[in-house]
Amino acid sequence: MAPFGAARTKGSFLRARYKRLTSRRGPIKALVAVEHSIIIAVWHMLSDNVPYHDLDGDHFARQDPERAARRPCPD
Structure with a gap:
């Protein structure tokens, strides 16, 4: 049950990770x-x-800003 809650917490690293992986691997x-x-x-x-x-939720954007600009908005 913890991953469900973590994936729904706004502004967290785990939500950003979930959103990025959902598009490639599925929910x-x-x-x-x-x-x-x-x-x-x-x-x-x-x-x-x-x-x-x-x-933080913007960890991936801070790591590689150019790549983040090319990605569609995850929310």
Whole structure:
């Protein structure tokens, strides 16, 4: 159930990841990928004893602005 909530949270990295993957892989595989991202984040938080730090919804646009400008709006 966590991937559903994460994919619906506005302005989060996990929602941006879900939106990007949905167009290529479909909604079910995108949810599994978001679930995997959550599991990896939890593992790092527990093993390194650090709090969760969200990369924000515009993380991908900041990484490569030209590519983001070519993509259609995900929302």
